[in-house]
Amino acid sequence: MRFSSKIQRCELSPVRKFYPYELAAVEKGLKVRHLNIGQPDIETPRVFFDAVSKFADTVLAYAPAPGETYFLEATRRYYESLGFPISCEDILATYGGSEALQIVMSCILEEGDEVLVPEPFYPNYTTFINVTGGKIRPIPTTAENGYRFATRQQIEPLINEHTRAILMTNPGNPTGVVLTQEEMRLMADIAKEHELFLISDEVYREIVYTGDKLSSMLAFADAADNVVVIDSVSKRFSATGARVGALISRNRALMDEAMKLCQGRLCTATLDQVGAAAMYDRLKPAYYTSVREEYRRRRDAVVAALSKIPGVEFRSPEGAFYLMVTLPVDDTEKLQYFLLQEFQDQGETVMVTPGDGFFSDPALGRNKVRIAYVTNPEDVTRAIELLGLGIQAYNARKA
Amino acid sequence: MRFSSKIQRCELSPVRKFYPYELAAVEKGLKVRHLNIGQPDIETPRVFFDAVSKFADTVLAYAPAPGETYFLEATRRYYESLGFPISCEDILATYGGSEALQIVMSCILEEGDEVLVPEPFYPNYTTFINVTGGKIRPIPTTAENGYRFATRQQIEPLINEHTRAILMTNPGNPTGVVLTQEEMRLMADIAKEHELFLISDEVYREIVYTGDKLSSMLAFADAADNVVVIDSVSKRFSATGARVGALISRNRALMDEAMKLCQGRLCTATLDQVGAAAMYDRLKPAYYTSVREEYRRRRDAVVAALSKIPGVEFRSPEGAFYLMVTLPVDDTEKLQYFLLQEFQDQGETVMVTPGDGFFSDPALGRNKVRIAYVTNPEDVTRAIELLGLGIQAYNARKA
Numbered sequence A, B: 001m002r003f004s005s006k007i008q009r010c011e012l013s014p015v016r017k018f019y020p021y022e023l024a025a026v027e028k029g030l031k032v033r034h035l036n037i038g039q040p041d042i043e044t045p046r047v048f049f050d051a052v053s054k055f056a057d058t059v060l061a062y063a064p065a066p067g068e069t070y071f072l073e074a075t076r077r078y079y080e081s082l083g084f085p086i087s088c089e090d091i092l093a094t095y096g097g098s099e100a101l102q103i104v105m106s107c108i109l110e111e112g113d114e115v116l117v118p119e120p121f122y123p124n125y126t127t128f129i130n131v132t133g134g135k136i137r138p139i140p141t142t143a144e145n146g147y148r149f150a151t152r153q154q155i156e157p158l159i160n161e162h163t164r165a166i167l168m169t170n171p172g173n174p175t176g177v178v179l180t181q182e183e184m185r186l187m188a189d190i191a192k193e194h195e196l197f198l199i200s201d202e203v204y205r206e207i208v209y210t211g212d213k214l215s216s217m218l219a220f221a222d223a224a225d226n227v228v229v230i231d232s233v234s235k236r237f238s239a240t241g242a243r244v245g246a247l248i249s250r251n252r253a254l255m256d257e258a259m260k261l262c263q264g265r266l267c268t269a270t271l272d273q274v275g276a277a278a279m280y281d282r283l284k285p286a287y288y289t290s291v292r293e294e295y296r297r298r299r300d301a302v303v304a305a306l307s308k309i310p311g312v313e314f315r316s317p318e319g320a321f322y323l324m325v326t327l328p329v330d331d332t333e334k335l336q337y338f339l340l341q342e343f344q345d346q347g348e349t350v351m352v353t354p355g356d357g358f359f360s361d362p363a364l365g366r367n368k369v370r371i372a373y374v375t376n377p378e379d380v381t382r383a384i385e386l387l388g389l390g391i392q393a394y395n396a397r398k399a
Helices: A014-027 A046-053 A069-081 A096-108 A124-130 A151-156 A181-195 A253-266 A271-281 A283-308 A332-341 A376-399 B014-027 B046-053 B069-082 B096-108 B124-130 B152-158 B181-191 B252-262 B270-282 B287-305 B332-341 B377-398
Strands: A031-034 A092-095 A114-119 A135-140 A163-169 A197-201 A227-232 A246-250 A322-326 A347-350 A368-372 B032-033 B091-094 B114-121 B135-140 B163-169 B195-202 B227-232 B244-251 B324-327 B349-350 B367-373
Touching: A014 A031, A014 A332, A014 A347, A031 A246, A031 A376, A046 A271, A046 B046, A069 A271, A069 B163, A069 B377, A092 A096, A092 A253, A096 A163, A096 A197, A096 A253, A096 B135, A114 A347, A124 A135, A135 A151, A135 B324, A151 A181, A163 A181, A197 A347, A246 A253, A253 A283, A253 B124, A271 B270, A332 A376, A347 A376, B014 B032, B014 B163, B014 B332, B014 B349, B032 B377, B046 B270, B046 B349, B069 B244, B091 B096, B091 B195, B091 B252, B091 B367, B096 B124, B096 B227, B096 B244, B096 B252, B124 B135, B135 B152, B152 B181, B163 B181, B163 B244, B181 B195, B181 B252, B195 B377, B244 B252, B287 B377, B332 B349, B332 B367, B332 B377
Parallel strands: A031 A347, A114 A135, A114 A163, A163 A197, A197 A227, B032 B349, B114 B135, B114 B163, B163 B195, B195 B227
Antiparallel strands: A092 A246, A227 A246, A322 A368, B091 B244, B227 B244, B324 B367
């Protein structure tokens, strides 16, 4: 009995391998601080839990395959309030942004097809694409240039007869890059000119520090056939365990293909849709502002703390709650093992995500880490301080 | 921009095309009774809603990729109570049985690979298999033989170098067939001898009318490497909108491959796992008995009512809550249009599921329908009566 070549091109999460070492550190009595996971500590709004508790049907029945009408309507109104009018038929409720990505990749990718993805990229994109038989062709970016990717010179030479789509995260995970309006316009133009799907993962939409108006590729009506938006309530409402996302596109043919898969898996979770609709309907603009300001404080804390570490290189992130940092070490994976096995400061150590998993060529990420700043500023500051001390100890030990 | 050849081999739900005609019938003032959908009217246990309401964390966080420990433990104890000892590592929490099927098919199927499936089969199996590039090779069965499939003569001639797995639903949807212990033993033997995965969809496990002990392919420890069980709380607890299922196998290599996909999509819904675990932990054997007896009353009602219709052929189902019925008409799809557009009795009409979608060659199902008996005996009886009157009117009109 054998396994498919496609699943064999997928990998287990690179984070997983550190887990036994984390356990061992905890057993030794160490407190392990986390800069490695995107699980915010911000409370999930009570309206979510209240709506779920008030669910009054005696039978928890299947939702319709494309989503509960109240969830689709709430999502539509949310987009309308941002200035992006869409209809409910342009929305399919999915199990988080993850299933939306799985569905669109299954609809468009043939064995050998390519998807352009700015690199470094969210590692799970590899799984969603490889399992269909497609593959990622990275759009290389540089730390020096702040990981920006939206130029014709960077993208167009990579387009060939196998290219089906461009997939981008905006605001960016892991880079924190937020595209300008001009860059978004250019991405739409490139997609149109080359007849590509432009899959825009916008799950961090509200978390931007640039002061710009909230954006979406849905703004470009002339590229309506190209644009596919991936969305989710997970990060917007700090409700990652509510698996409610959306696949949004005005491309009717794509939505018809996607509907086949939605019908196949019957529906997404009814109660999570109840809670998500309540959050869209009842949270005021002040909620979004307060969350953004809280992340801004965390961003400022992480930037201030990182600036005190000699030899690190990074740009202050413009959005989302991650940044890539180049560290003055030979191998960030070795550093992580060191931090868990040999280092401590006042009984504490720290975890980051080594950069190799964010690159198609792991060597490109060897001196980089992704940092997630999802806890309060004091905790973030202390965690970065531990990282700095750890780097010092790691390099001293080797010297 | 084009779509993948694999998605183009999938189809929209055949039920969908009748929906506009149902709406039109309702607008004309008709009451439409349903024998076409598997949505039970049995109440979801209060323990589900109570557990969800009592969820006390302030952050609704990601569950672990393989599932919340309390859900895996509750599932493990449920299997232990049935006499099938498994460990938590043998279980992956999934979005219903549907995602468990999607995951296993992605893990094992290559372009051109074949899965043997007793025919008639659950139509969504086609989607789960075709989207991977695989295809169904049907194990033909006959209405005369009560749709039984577990013989060497029926199965072994179909096995070739492309065969990767056998997928069966037991108890059966749409046939109501429940395998005997001897038949299950034979299926395990065939899988072992031919080195095939034996994927056993057991979501209707409790709904059996034969008086036999509840069964699972997990009973066959010698076929542990072959057996993959698909499970779900949807039907067991009448909670179809809670998307909590499980992929269960002792084949560690398979589970390692499946974990890649579980990690890719991060986790399944946290609250649904909370509710599902509570149902497993707190519902007593009397609950399962009462549900089975309720379905038995419905089964008896549907059988009694069908027996009064001249010319129909069927076997009394042994399990699940469906049966395939051969009708004395030329085309059950045409009959369904007639029932919605031209027929009524005392202001009522009825919907069934035409049989064509349950067969790889639609012609084989043309004179068949699937009937779901998921409402109370009186409603089922009246709906079948309407079907009988409708058949009479349909055939009279044509004559």
